[in-house]
Every structure is written in C-alpha cells, then in structure tokens.
Amino acid sequence: MGRISAGKSRIISRLKRMHVMAAVAAILGAVCVASLCYGAKGKIATPSGQSAADAGLADICRRKQISLPLKNARITVDKKARQLRLYEGGSLLKTYPVAFGPNLEGHKTREGDGRTPEGKYYLIKHTSPAFGRCFYIAYPNEKDALEGLENGVISKKSYLKVKAATTAKTYPPSNTGLGGQILLHGTKDRTEQNLTSIDWTLGCIAMENADIMEILNAIPDNARPEIQISPSLNNAAN
Numbered sequence: 001m002g003r004i005s006a007g008k009s010r011i012i013s014r015l016k017r018m019h020v021m022a023a024v025a026a027i028l029g030a031v032c033v034a035s036l037c038y039g040a041k042g043k044i045a046t047p048s049g050q051s052a053a054d055a056g057l058a059d060i061c062r063r064k065q066i067s068l069p070l071k072n073a074r075i076t077v078d079k080k081a082r083q084l085r086l087y088e089g090g091s092l093l094k095t096y097p098v099a100f101g102p103n104l105e106g107h108k109t110r111e112g113d114g115r116t117p118e119g120k121y122y123l124i125k126h127t128s129p130a131f132g133r134c135f136y137i138a139y140p141n142e143k144d145a146l147e148g149l150e151n152g153v154i155s156k157k158s159y160l161k162v163k164a165a166t167t168a169k170t171y172p173p174s175n176t177g178l179g180g181q182i183l184l185h186g187t188k189d190r191t192e193q194n195l196t197s198i199d200w201t202l203g204c205i206a207m208e209n210a211d212i213m214e215i216l217n218a219i220p221d222n223a224r225p226e227i228q229i230s231p232s233l234n235n236a237a238n
Contacts, residue, residue, distance in 0.1 A: 057086075057214050060093050070218050073225040075123070077205060079104060079116065080231070082196070084207065086215060096211045097196040101203040107231070108139065108203060110153060111179035116203050118231050119143065122169055122224040123184065125216065133216055134185035137205070137227060140178045142166045153177040169224045179203070184227070186212040205229075 061068055072089045077098060084096045103114040117139040126136035140148065145162035148154040154162075158176045165172040174180025186195060186209035195206050207215075219225060 055094075057094055057218055061088075061218075064088075064091060064093070066091065066093070068218055069220045069223075070225075071220075073219050073223065075215075075225060075227040077227065077229040079118070079229065084205070086218075096207060096215075099196040099201065099206040100199045101201045102199055104199065105231075108179060108182070109144075109148070109151075111177055113179070114203055116201075116205060116229065117144070117182060118229050120226060120228050123219075123227050124169075124171065124224065125219070125221050126183065128183060128185060128188075130188065131183060131185040132188040132190070134183045134212065135216070135227075136171065137182040137184055138166070138169070138172055139180060139182045140172055140176070144178055145172075148176070148178045184212065 058068065061070075066088050070088050074087045074089075076085045076087070077083070078085070079100065082098055082100075084098045086093045086096070100116045101114045104116075106113075106115050107118040108115040117137065119141065121138045121141055123135040123137060126134055128134050140162055142163050145154060145159045149156060149159040154176045158173060161173045162176075172180065183204045184207065185204055186192075186207055190209045190213070192209060195208050200206065
C-alpha cells in the first residue's frame, strides 16, 4: 500500500524546524561570503542552470512552442537519482525531485513490502482521501500479475482481472497479494513543503505540492500518460 506513514506529520514538523535553523545559519554565513554570492548589480548571483530548472512549466512550454494541456505527455522516474522527468513526446520539459518508501531497492512484488514498483505503467488522475488530487499508478500490470500467478502470490482469477484492467486502461485490482493503491502524490494540505527531503511513503512516489499540481494541471483529465520507473540499483525491472 502507498498510504502515508503514521509518523509523517511529526517528520514534516521536524523538517520545518530544521529548515528554520538552517535559514538562520545561512543568514549569518552570508556575511562572510557576500563577495562570492552577489553579482555586479548587488543581487544574489544565480548558479548556472538554476533559472531553467526553476522555470514554470507554462513558461518552458511557451519557449518550446508546446501547447497546454499536453497531448503526448510521458513521465520517467529514476529511483537512483530520485528524479521525475516530464516529457511531451520526445522533448524533455522539466525535472522534479521525488521521494519513495522505506525500501528503495527492488521491484514491488507483495503487499506491504514498502517498495515502489519498477517498470512501465499508465497514470490515472485520481482523488485520494488522504492526499487530495494526485495520480494513480496502475500497478500491478499484466507482467506483475503473471509473475504473481506463477509464484503463487495471486489466483488465476486475480490475474485475469489485472489483465482486463490493463487492456482497458482502468484501475487494476488492489486487493490481491501483490498490493496496490500506489500513487504519485503530494499532501492534502497543499501548504506543506520539503516533502522530498526524506523517504516517507509506504511505496508511493511523493512530490512537492507545487510540482504535483503543476503536472496535474498540464495533463487532460481523460489522459493515460505512460510512466516508466527505473531501478535504484542494477536489479531487474519490468
């Protein structure tokens, strides 16, 4: 399952306190390094490449002459780099930070293993009681179900249900031994930040709230964009 862990609120509060302390330290340190940080006109210099990475998706699409909403969106997730990349067709639009569950290494194969699936899936726009608007990652796919059937994790009936859902690009069953309800999400409280500083989900992929909303607003409601999730290490993926 990809539900929020019980201690997540305490973790976020702790992170906020840490960031306040870090901000104070940064202000004090700035006195010592001002000559290195400021440009000719007295403004803090922008590191090379930062402006492009921080640009809004609408501005990026405008520069690339790509219209919104996106018609051929696809997403890749690199577990090792902890990055999500949004493409329109073959054009990379933007890269975002992400966080995962406690067991980063390995493909999800069972309910409760704390792993994020690896392989090719499709996304469904979804509203979660816990996380609000988000994407539902259509795990398990047919390959997951076939392996689960062969390993005795699910029944032939469950396998056929997963196969039918994959063909129709609807929600696959989540009540089998393979687990499910894997989401690409932020939090219901959209003011929360620092959601990608640590791994805190139970197998979902977490994004900063501003980032997940940016992608949600760029993709049509009835679309089923592809998501390819790559391994954290050199283990096999779908």
